[in-house]
Amino acid sequence: MNPQSQICGVPPGLDFAEELVRGLRARMAGQPPEAMARVTLWVNSSGMRSRVRAQFTPPAILPKIRLVTDLAEAIPLPGLPPTEPPLRRRLQLTQLIAKLLDAEPDLAPRASLYALADSLAGLMDEMAGEGVSPEALAAIDVSDHSLHWARTQRFLSIIAPFFGPDASPQTETRRHMVAQQLAEFWAKNPPPGPQIIAGTTGSRGATALLIKAVLSFPGNILVMPGHDFDMPHALWDSLGDALTAEDHPQYRTRRLLDLLEATPDQIRPWTETLPPAPERNKLVSLALRPAPVTDQWLEEGRDLPDLRLAAEKLTLIEAPSPRAEALSVALILREAAETGRSATLVSQDRDLARQVSAVLDRWGIVPDDSSGRPLALSAPGRLLRMTAGLFGRQMTGDQLLGLLKHPLVASTEARGPHMMLTRTLELHLRRKGPAHPDAQFLRDWASAQNAPDWGMWLGAAFDGIEQAGETSLTEHLARHRRLTETLAGGHLAEGTGRLWEGAAGEGAEAALASLERESEHGGMLSPGDYTALFDGVIAAQQVRETILAHPLIRIKGSREARELPSDLLILGALNDGSWPRLPPPDPWLNRYMRVAAGLLLPERRIGLSAHDFQQAVAGAEVIITRATRGAEAETVPSRWLNRLVNLMQGLPDKHGPEALAGMRAKGRVWLEMARGLERPEAEVPRARRPAPVPPLAARPTTLPVTGIETLIRDPYAIYAREILRLRKLDPLRAEPDVRLRGTVLHRVMEVFAKRGGHKAETGGYANLMSAADEVLEAEVPWPAARALWRSRIARIADWFLAFEEAHAGEPVMLEKGGALLVPGTTFTLTARPDRIDRLDDGRVHIYDYKTGTPPSEKQQQYFNQQLLLQAMMAEDGGFPRLGPAQVAAATYVGLGSTPKASSVAVDSESLARAREGLKKLIESYSDPAQGYSARRAMQKQAFGSDYDQLSRFGEWDMTEEPERLPVDHLPRPEETP
Structure with a gap:
C-alpha cells in the first residue's frame, strides 16, 4: 500500500451511497467540474452503481463508475479466454462423480449427483479465486482423519486438468486472472486520475487483488462500508486466527488490512456525519465481540451510555409461531404504507417473506421483493419437474391425476372437456384402480367414455415412459420436452x-x-440420474415477474438492504439457521483441510452475515422479529440477538434490563394486534355431540351384518352413510394397505376352496400357494408386497391346512350373499359369508376369515355379532342356496402372524338372544325420537370414524350427552354424489 493512499470507512447505520457522494464532493470542492470526470469509482454491485448515480442531483458531471465484479470492462486486456458456462463445468463434473459413485457407492447416494457436482464446481472456483492449486490439496496430511477425507483427497487429484493453462476458466477464475493482469498492466501504465474503491471489504480474492493494486498508487482511496469505529484498536489483534474469528463482522476488514500491510488506526472516517443511533452502535459493537473476549463486557460495559437511549427506537418481537411473526410484520408494513414511511423487511428466510406477502395481499399491498420466487415452484417449473420424474418407472394414479389437473396441461380450448374427463377418471381410479395406469389403460378407458381422441393423446404422450432406460442427456432432454x-x-x-x-x-x-x-457434455444418464440433475439445475433458478409494487414497501435480502435507505428496517426471522444461515456441509474438505490449503472457512458466510446484521441493526428505527417456536420444536435465537439480550440483561447499572423490557413491550403491542387480526368478532360456540333425528321414512330399512356393529358403536356413521349418502373416497394412490390385504386373503381362500381345498389332487399346500400366487399376481402390483404377503401365507400354511383337515366339510357357499326380513319388523338384514361348509350330518359350518386377531368373547357378546347373525340367517332361511339349515358351528379364523381359531356359540339359546337383541335394536330406531348419536360406544377413543370431521369431533368429547338434532331436509336420490 502506498503511504499516500487512504483507507476510509463509513460507520454502520448511514446511507452508504449518500455518504460516498457527500465525501467525494467534499474532496472535490474547489476543483473545476471536469475534475470529477477524471475520478474512477469502483463499486460492488449494479444496484449500488444506480444508487450512487441517483445522488448526483442536480445533474452534474459524473465520475466513471465501474463494478469490481466486472473488471474486464475497465481496460481491454488481450489474450483473456472467454468464461466457460457454469453449467458445462457442472455437467463435466457430473460424469466424473458418477464414475466415482460407481466405484464407491457408499460415498453418497446417486440422487445427490448434481449437488456434488455443483459443490465441487464451487470449490474449484473458490480455489482459483484464492490462488490455491490442486497440488496444495494433495499435499495436505490427512493420515489422522477418517477414511472418507482420504478418499475425497484422492478423487480431487483428477480435477488438476481443469486448472491447466489450456482449461477454460470459470467466472471467479477469470476474474482472478483479470485482476492479476490489470495489476501487471497498471504497474507499467499507472491508472489515470484518482481511483476510489467503495462498498467492499475484499472478501473475494479477485477483489482483494484489485484493492491492493489500486492502493499501491498515491492518492487512491478505499471506502469500506459498516466499519466499526467503536472497536478498540487492541482488539483487532484477536481477529488474526480464522478458526476463532472468521464469524466476526470485522474479520474481513482485518484480513484485508493484513494483505495491504496496514493497521486499523490508519482507517479514517470518510465523512463527519454521525450515525443515526451512535449509542446503539457502541452497544452492538460490544455485544458482537469474538467469543473468547466476551469477558470485556464487564470491563467495557460500564463505559456504555444509558442503554435506554440505545433501545429508544429498537423493538423486539418474540412471536409464539412463524404465523404470528408474519402477521406482526405485515401489520407494521401496512402502517408504514398508510403513514407514507418507507419500510423494508430484511430477512434471509424466504418462508417468512412469502407469508408476509400473502398477508399483505389482504389489503392490496404488493411489496417490492428482490428475490422473486423459485422457478421450481412456478407453474411451468412444477410441470417440468413432474414430467422429469415419470421416466423409467411405473406411473401411479396420484402422479397421473396431479399431471392432468396441472393448470398448464391442456392449457388451450381443450381445457374444459379435459377437466371433465379427468374428474371422471379420478373417481374410477379411486374406486377400481389400477394402481399403475399406463398408456393402454388410458386408451381403453377413454374409448369407453366416448372420448377416443383424449385417450389417444394421453396414450401417445405416455407410450414407452416405463421402459425408458439409460441414454444420453441430449435424448433425455428431447423426450422430456416432447412429453x-x-x-x-x-x-x-x-x-x-x-x-x-x-x-x-x-x-x-x-x-x-x-x-x-x-x-453434449452430460454423457450417459439413467432416468433417476437425469431427474436428480434436472431438479438440481432448475432449483437454482429464480423468476422475477414484472409487477406494480408499492413504492414504499420492500422485502430484501441482507445484502440488497444495504443499498437502499429506509425509514424503518424490520430484521425478520432472527433465529440460528435462518439468520445466519448455517454453512452447507462440504463433502470435499473439512475445516482442517481448508485451513491447511489456504481456503476460506465455512464461517466466512456467517461473518458476512454478521457484517450485514451490524449495518442493519444500526438503522434509524429497527424492529427485530423472531418466532420462539417453529413447526416442530423450539427455535434458537440468532447468536447476535442472543448476545445483545444477554449483554443488556447483565448491565443493570446502565438500565439494560429496563431497556430490554421496553423493547419487548413495544413488540407485544404488535403481537396483540396480530392476535386481534385473527380473533373472530364474536365467539363461535363449540359444537355439541350430535345425535341427528331424521324422519322415519328416511331411515335405512336394510343393513349388512357388519353394519349392525357400526349401528351399535357409532350410529352417526350409519346416518351419514345410509341417510346422507356420504361415502369416504378411496385413497388417491393405491397402496398395499390393510384393507387390500384383507381382500386378497379372502380371495385366496375362495380360490383355494373352489380348487378342492386341502383335498386337491396337487396337495393342500401346493393348492394354497398356487391360489396365493394367482391372486397376488392379479391383485397386488407391488413386487415387495407380493413377496411379503406370500411369505406370510406360507408361514401359516401348515396351521391352516391342519385346521382345514380337522374342521372343514364340503363348501356350499363362497362369498355369496343372502338376505332375511327380521321377524316383526320391516327391516332386512343382509350378509355375504366368507365360506359355508355342509357337514356330513347335513348341518353347516360358517367361517369368517380375519387378517388380524379374532374378536374376544365380550366383543362378540355385545358388539361384533357378525357370525352369530349369519348363523341366525342360515337357520331362518336367509340364504336361498342353503334353505333353512341347522348351524353346527361358526368360527372366526384369524390368519395373522399368530393364527388362531375362535368359535362362536350358536346354540338355540344364543340364537334366540341374537334374534331378540337385533329386533330390539331395530325397534329402537323405529322410534321417531331416537337419534343417531356420534361415537356412542367406540372400542377405543383413539379409533377414528370416517365421519369425525362431519360430526366435529374434537369440539366435544365422548363424555358429553348427545344433543338431539331434528333433520328436516335430506338429499333426494338425484342429489346423491
Missing part, C-alpha cells in the same frame, strides 16, 4: 398451450434450453 409440450397442448389443438408464456414460462424454457445447449 411436456404434448401434455400442455391438449387433445384438441396443436402447439404448447401456455407452457412457455409469461416470465415463469420464459425462465423455464431458458433453463431447458441452457441444458440442451450444453447437453
Whole structure:
C-alpha cells in the first residue's frame, strides 16, 4: 500500500451511497467540474452503481463508475479466454462423480449427483479465486482423519486438468486472472486520475487483488462500508486466527488490512456525519465481540451510555409461531404504507417473506421483493419437474391425476372437456384402480367414455415412459420436452398451450434450453440420474415477474438492504439457521483441510452475515422479529440477538434490563394486534355431540351384518352413510394397505376352496400357494408386497391346512350373499359369508376369515355379532342356496402372524338372544325420537370414524350427552354424489 493512499470507512447505520457522494464532493470542492470526470469509482454491485448515480442531483458531471465484479470492462486486456458456462463445468463434473459413485457407492447416494457436482464446481472456483492449486490439496496430511477425507483427497487429484493453462476458466477464475493482469498492466501504465474503491471489504480474492493494486498508487482511496469505529484498536489483534474469528463482522476488514500491510488506526472516517443511533452502535459493537473476549463486557460495559437511549427506537418481537411473526410484520408494513414511511423487511428466510406477502395481499399491498420466487415452484417449473420424474418407472394414479389437473396441461380450448374427463377418471381410479395406469389403460378407458381422441393423446404422450432406460442427456432432454409440450397442448389443438408464456414460462424454457445447449457434455444418464440433475439445475433458478409494487414497501435480502435507505428496517426471522444461515456441509474438505490449503472457512458466510446484521441493526428505527417456536420444536435465537439480550440483561447499572423490557413491550403491542387480526368478532360456540333425528321414512330399512356393529358403536356413521349418502373416497394412490390385504386373503381362500381345498389332487399346500400366487399376481402390483404377503401365507400354511383337515366339510357357499326380513319388523338384514361348509350330518359350518386377531368373547357378546347373525340367517332361511339349515358351528379364523381359531356359540339359546337383541335394536330406531348419536360406544377413543370431521369431533368429547338434532331436509336420490 502506498503511504499516500487512504483507507476510509463509513460507520454502520448511514446511507452508504449518500455518504460516498457527500465525501467525494467534499474532496472535490474547489476543483473545476471536469475534475470529477477524471475520478474512477469502483463499486460492488449494479444496484449500488444506480444508487450512487441517483445522488448526483442536480445533474452534474459524473465520475466513471465501474463494478469490481466486472473488471474486464475497465481496460481491454488481450489474450483473456472467454468464461466457460457454469453449467458445462457442472455437467463435466457430473460424469466424473458418477464414475466415482460407481466405484464407491457408499460415498453418497446417486440422487445427490448434481449437488456434488455443483459443490465441487464451487470449490474449484473458490480455489482459483484464492490462488490455491490442486497440488496444495494433495499435499495436505490427512493420515489422522477418517477414511472418507482420504478418499475425497484422492478423487480431487483428477480435477488438476481443469486448472491447466489450456482449461477454460470459470467466472471467479477469470476474474482472478483479470485482476492479476490489470495489476501487471497498471504497474507499467499507472491508472489515470484518482481511483476510489467503495462498498467492499475484499472478501473475494479477485477483489482483494484489485484493492491492493489500486492502493499501491498515491492518492487512491478505499471506502469500506459498516466499519466499526467503536472497536478498540487492541482488539483487532484477536481477529488474526480464522478458526476463532472468521464469524466476526470485522474479520474481513482485518484480513484485508493484513494483505495491504496496514493497521486499523490508519482507517479514517470518510465523512463527519454521525450515525443515526451512535449509542446503539457502541452497544452492538460490544455485544458482537469474538467469543473468547466476551469477558470485556464487564470491563467495557460500564463505559456504555444509558442503554435506554440505545433501545429508544429498537423493538423486539418474540412471536409464539412463524404465523404470528408474519402477521406482526405485515401489520407494521401496512402502517408504514398508510403513514407514507418507507419500510423494508430484511430477512434471509424466504418462508417468512412469502407469508408476509400473502398477508399483505389482504389489503392490496404488493411489496417490492428482490428475490422473486423459485422457478421450481412456478407453474411451468412444477410441470417440468413432474414430467422429469415419470421416466423409467411405473406411473401411479396420484402422479397421473396431479399431471392432468396441472393448470398448464391442456392449457388451450381443450381445457374444459379435459377437466371433465379427468374428474371422471379420478373417481374410477379411486374406486377400481389400477394402481399403475399406463398408456393402454388410458386408451381403453377413454374409448369407453366416448372420448377416443383424449385417450389417444394421453396414450401417445405416455407410450414407452416405463421402459425408458439409460441414454444420453441430449435424448433425455428431447423426450422430456416432447412429453411436456404434448401434455400442455391438449387433445384438441396443436402447439404448447401456455407452457412457455409469461416470465415463469420464459425462465423455464431458458433453463431447458441452457441444458440442451450444453447437453453434449452430460454423457450417459439413467432416468433417476437425469431427474436428480434436472431438479438440481432448475432449483437454482429464480423468476422475477414484472409487477406494480408499492413504492414504499420492500422485502430484501441482507445484502440488497444495504443499498437502499429506509425509514424503518424490520430484521425478520432472527433465529440460528435462518439468520445466519448455517454453512452447507462440504463433502470435499473439512475445516482442517481448508485451513491447511489456504481456503476460506465455512464461517466466512456467517461473518458476512454478521457484517450485514451490524449495518442493519444500526438503522434509524429497527424492529427485530423472531418466532420462539417453529413447526416442530423450539427455535434458537440468532447468536447476535442472543448476545445483545444477554449483554443488556447483565448491565443493570446502565438500565439494560429496563431497556430490554421496553423493547419487548413495544413488540407485544404488535403481537396483540396480530392476535386481534385473527380473533373472530364474536365467539363461535363449540359444537355439541350430535345425535341427528331424521324422519322415519328416511331411515335405512336394510343393513349388512357388519353394519349392525357400526349401528351399535357409532350410529352417526350409519346416518351419514345410509341417510346422507356420504361415502369416504378411496385413497388417491393405491397402496398395499390393510384393507387390500384383507381382500386378497379372502380371495385366496375362495380360490383355494373352489380348487378342492386341502383335498386337491396337487396337495393342500401346493393348492394354497398356487391360489396365493394367482391372486397376488392379479391383485397386488407391488413386487415387495407380493413377496411379503406370500411369505406370510406360507408361514401359516401348515396351521391352516391342519385346521382345514380337522374342521372343514364340503363348501356350499363362497362369498355369496343372502338376505332375511327380521321377524316383526320391516327391516332386512343382509350378509355375504366368507365360506359355508355342509357337514356330513347335513348341518353347516360358517367361517369368517380375519387378517388380524379374532374378536374376544365380550366383543362378540355385545358388539361384533357378525357370525352369530349369519348363523341366525342360515337357520331362518336367509340364504336361498342353503334353505333353512341347522348351524353346527361358526368360527372366526384369524390368519395373522399368530393364527388362531375362535368359535362362536350358536346354540338355540344364543340364537334366540341374537334374534331378540337385533329386533330390539331395530325397534329402537323405529322410534321417531331416537337419534343417531356420534361415537356412542367406540372400542377405543383413539379409533377414528370416517365421519369425525362431519360430526366435529374434537369440539366435544365422548363424555358429553348427545344433543338431539331434528333433520328436516335430506338429499333426494338425484342429489346423491
